[in-house]
Amino acid sequence: MTDTLHENDMATTSQAVVLASGNAGKLREFQELLAPLGITLSSQADHDVPEVEETGLTFVENALLKARAASRHTGLPALADDSGLVVDALNGAPGIYSARYSGEHADDAANNRKLLDALRDVPEGQRQAHYWCALVYLRHADDPAPLIIQCGWKGDILSLPRGEGGFGYDPLFWVSEAGMSAAEMSRAEKNRLSHRGRAVAEFIDALKADNA
Numbered sequence: 357m358t359d360t361l362h363e364n365d366m367a368t369t370s371q372a373v374v375l376a377s378g379n380a381g382k383l384r385e386f387q388e389l390l391a392p393l394g395i396t397l398s399s400q401a402d403h404d405v406p407e408v409e410e411t412g413l414t415f416v417e418n419a420l421l422k423a424r425a426a427s428r429h430t431g432l433p434a435l436a437d438d439s440g441l442v443v444d445a446l447n448g449a450p451g452i453y454s455a456r457y458s459g460e461h462a463d464d465a466a467n468n469r470k471l472l473d474a475l476r477d478v479p480e481g482q483r484q485a486h487y488w489c490a491l492v493y494l495r496h497a498d499d500p501a502p503l504i505i506q507c508g509w510k511g512d513i514l515s516l517p518r519g520e521g522g523f524g525y526d527p528l529f530w531v532s533e534a535g536m537s538a539a540e541m542s543r544a545e546k547n548r549l550s551h552r553g554r555a556v557a558e559f560i561d562a563l564k565a566d567n568a
């Protein structure tokens with residue numbers, strides 16, 4: 357990236373934004389993806405934003421609920437990500453329930469175990485899935501025209517976990533184009549290919565156009 361381009365990016369996008377998420381893995385990925393643009397991203401925990409109930413039935417509805425609550429509470433523009441894993445053989449489960457698949461206080465390990473169990477009898481070749489990311493940006497809490505970006509990432513669900521990186525279902529998410537699981541990728545590689553990485557790239561373009 358040239359200095360000129362960098363300065364230009366800073367000029368068009370430099371601003372304070374709250375990330376409406378309590379997920380440390382997401383926060384790390386967003387900070388890496390947005391830092392070069394001069395966006396100062398704080399997490400909702402920094403502002404004591406109360407956790408909002410994700411009562412929507414789609415990713416985009418839940419992202420809107422999270423972004424609106426964070427923006428209302430902080431007075432800042434808010435970015436929210438609602439994402440999850442959609443498995444064909446499970447009729448789209450765990451879907452919007454990905455974070456709470458094995459219970460309200462589920463952790464990644466328990467969710468992964470439940471997924472492996474649900475797919476116990478599903479043979480290789482029928483274990484297609486995709487991650488989905490709905491990204492919502494509200495300029496203020498009553499913004500009637502939010503920026504909304506949605507991206508998917510195709511993969512297959514492994515029978516055994518592989519890799520230590522990433523978070524969530526990454527050790528079970530096999531990416532054939534890369535020849536490795538999402539948890540075996542470098543952070544840069546995951547950001548380049550993933551549902552969230554590509555949604556953020558589109559978001560950056562949309563924000564630049566918005567600020568132009």
Ligand SMILES: O=P(O)(O)OP(=O)(O)OP(=O)(O)OC[C@H]1O[C@@H](n2cnc3c(O)ncnc32)[C@H](O)[C@@H]1O
Nearest residue numbers: 377378379437438439440441454455523524525526
């Ligand atoms: O709602 P917030 O506070 O942002 O945090 P969360 O973890 O509850 O987030 P979601 O409601 O959007 O649920 C997303 C879940 O989907 C899974 N997931 C989403 N993106 C993922 C990724 O890149 N790698 C692995 N798992 C992912 C993972 O289980 C997440 O907890």
Ligand SMILES: [Mg+2]
Nearest residue numbers: 378410438455
């Ligand atoms: Mg959540």
